[in-house]
Amino acid sequence: MNFTLHIWRQENAKAKGHFETYKVSDISPECSFLEMLDILNEQLINDHIAHPVCFDNDCREGICGMCGLYINGRPHGNDDGITTCQLHMRKFHDGDEIWIEPWRAKAFPIIRDLVVDRSAFDKIIQSGGYVSVTTGGVPDANAIPVPKRFADMAMDAAECIGCGACVAACKNASAMLFVGAKVAHLAMLPQGQVEANERVKKMVCKMDELGFGSCTNTYACEAECPKQIKRQNIARLNREWIKQLFAGNHKPEE
Amino acid sequence: MDTNKLIKISSITKKLLVALFGAFLLVFLLFHMCANLFILAKDGGEAYGAFTHFMGTNVIVKVLEVVLLGTFLLHICLSVYLWWQNRKNRPVRYHQTSRTKTAKGSKLAIISGSLLLVCLIFHFYDFYFVKLNFVEGTYMVKTEEFMNSEPDQEISEEARVAFMNLINDGKTSKDMQWIRQISAEDKAVLQEAFPKAEFEPDFYAMARQKFSIWHIVLGYLVFFLVVGLHIRHGFESAFQTFGLNHYKYSRLVEILGIIYCWVVCLGFAIVPIGVFFGL
Numbered sequence: 001m002n003f004t005l006h007i008w009r010q011e012n013a014k015a016k017g018h019f020e021t022y023k024v025s026d027i028s029p030e031c032s033f034l035e036m037l038d039i040l041n042e043q044l045i046n047d048h049i050a051h052p053v054c055f056d057n058d059c060r061e062g063i064c065g066m067c068g069l070y071i072n073g074r075p076h077g078n079d080d081g082i083t084t085c086q087l088h089m090r091k092f093h094d095g096d097e098i099w100i101e102p103w104r105a106k107a108f109p110i111i112r113d114l115v116v117d118r119s120a121f122d123k124i125i126q127s128g129g130y131v132s133v134t135t136g137g138v139p140d141a142n143a144i145p146v147p148k149r150f151a152d153m154a155m156d157a158a159e160c161i162g163c164g165a166c167v168a169a170c171k172n173a174s175a176m177l178f179v180g181a182k183v184a185h186l187a188m189l190p191q192g193q194v195e196a197n198e199r200v201k202k203m204v205c206k207m208d209e210l211g212f213g214s215c216t217n218t219y220a221c222e223a224e225c226p227k228q229i230k231r232q233n234i235a236r237l238n239r240e241w242i243k244q245l246f247a248g249n250h251k252p253e254e
Numbered sequence: 255m256d257t258n259k260l261i262k263i264s265s266i267t268k269k270l271l272v273a274l275f276g277a278f279l280l281v282f283l284l285f286h287m288c289a290n291l292f293i294l295a296k297d298g299g300e301a302y303g304a305f306t307h308f309m310g311t312n313v314i315v316k317v318l319e320v321v322l323l324g325t326f327l328l329h330i331c332l333s334v335y336l337w338w339q340n341r342k343n344r345p346v347r348y349h350q351t352s353r354t355k356t357a358k359g360s361k362l363a364i365i366s367g368s369l370l371l372v373c374l375i376f377h378f379y380d381f382y383f384v385k386l387n388f389v390e391g392t393y394m395v396k397t398e399e400f401m402n403s404e405p406d407q408e409i410s411e412e413a414r415v416a417f418m419n420l421i422n423d424g425k426t427s428k429d430m431q432w433i434r435q436i437s438a439e440d441k442a443v444l445q446e447a448f449p450k451a452e453f454e455p456d457f458y459a460m461a462r463q464k465f466s467i468w469h470i471v472l473g474y475l476v477f478f479l480v481v482g483l484h485i486r487h488g489f490e491s492a493f494q495t496f497g498l499n500h501y502k503y504s505r506l507v508e509i510l511g512i513i514y515c516w517v518v519c520l521g522f523a524i525v526p527i528g529v530f531f532g533l
Contacts, residue, residue, distance in 0.1 A: 006349075008349075019349065070348060070350070072350055072353065073348070073350035073351055073352050073353035073354075074352070074353050074354055075354075078353070099349060099350045101348055101349060101350065104344050104346050104347065104348055105343060105344055106342065106343045106344065106345055107343070169352070169354050171340070171344075171352070171361060172340035172343055172344075173340075173343040173344045174340070174343075204264050204265070204266055205264060207265075208264055208265050211343055212343060213265075213339070213340040213343040213344075214265035214266070214268065214269055214336055214339070214340060215265075215266075215269065215495075216336075216340070216360050216361075216363065216491075217360050217487075217490075217491040217494050217495065218356050218357070218360040218361055219356055219357065219360075220352070220354045220356045223354050223355050223356055224354055231494070231499070232499045232501075234494065234499075235494050235497045235498065235499030236497065236499070237266070237497075238266060238269075238270070238494070238495055238496065238497035239496075239497025239498075240497075241264070241266045241267075241270075241497075242270070242496070242497055245267070
């Protein structure tokens, strides 16, 4: 298969970026999207055309959350419930033009080309996405005293890999689905419930501070999440926030 | 990071306020729609006149009117502020337009909301501003106001003629308690002769008159369509923002939202259509 690629090239965070057009040919339909970019980079290096295109990737099996490209108007490309590395070229047609952009958000500044700095997510987690005390080793699933339905919901929320597709898809660059998932999975298990009020307060304030937008219930995040985290988690986040407004009246730790 | 500031209002709290004000407006809308249906009654405005008289004079209603206007303003200001803030969170736009499959209602909420604001100004010009004496309309007055009032001066011939014309034209209610459909000119003449008489806007006559003009009817139908689009997003969205999402009842909320949307829109639309076709 042959493709024309329009790829965003940007030297560094401060430089002015632009689209560069490259052609790749004889790509196998079984090739993954990132492998296709590897082939392009080999060409660029071997033919001394340009510096290879930088893009984030790690596990290449859809579980680490490192890769993330905005392909033809959709985060992670034109398929549901997958990360970019799980997108295959058979999803495209021969001769397609493919536009590849990095995540665009104030909170995710570009490092180089298609690589963005997602440490804002880490900062949100650091602000409250943890349990402060040692809760011991991993207990047997049936030893945690919660109904299975809650355990399932917590597990569904905990599936979030922090790839940032929710922010990339949202018209407001809002991180509500990410924060919702992180708040929800801890709030539903006994280990996390004690600090629930404090946690939601800290994480939401941090989210606002870092320049993520607010939610307008468009649910683009839910549509693009590779782990298909549900909008119910945003509702839970709102609920936890309301609870905190009325309950969290003690002085927070310095 | 200071999470303990009193004045700092988080994005979620702002959204909660927008939803709260919106929910109040949804209740008002239903009430407004129900009241409008009295315009379809062919009783010369008996029922609707009694209703507008109550709404225009009751103290609690007057307080609620201020609350309502405030709610409108806050809902609009906060939404526009949030929209403005949200725009800033993506300084460099995507080259490709989004192909993510989403419901359009919420994306268009700011546009439908802005359109509503424009429509609302026209709507206020048609009706509400008459009450505030910003524009002239048609008026009604209680007959007893003329009986009880003792004019300081001799009643002018002009006023006498105007008054008699109103009586002779059958513009009184059946029990003779009200004189209706008083034009702005007649009102000016009568008001001069009877300074103490309290004239009220005759919304029934104004609605009947305006809804007999096709382009006004069409304008209002567009208005109601935009209202529908806006509340179709708003109804469900408010529940989500309040954190009321349930594996079972969310479906019910969705259905209720659709029913509410259709009932309100059709309820509003039936009045100008009905009046136009002489119902």
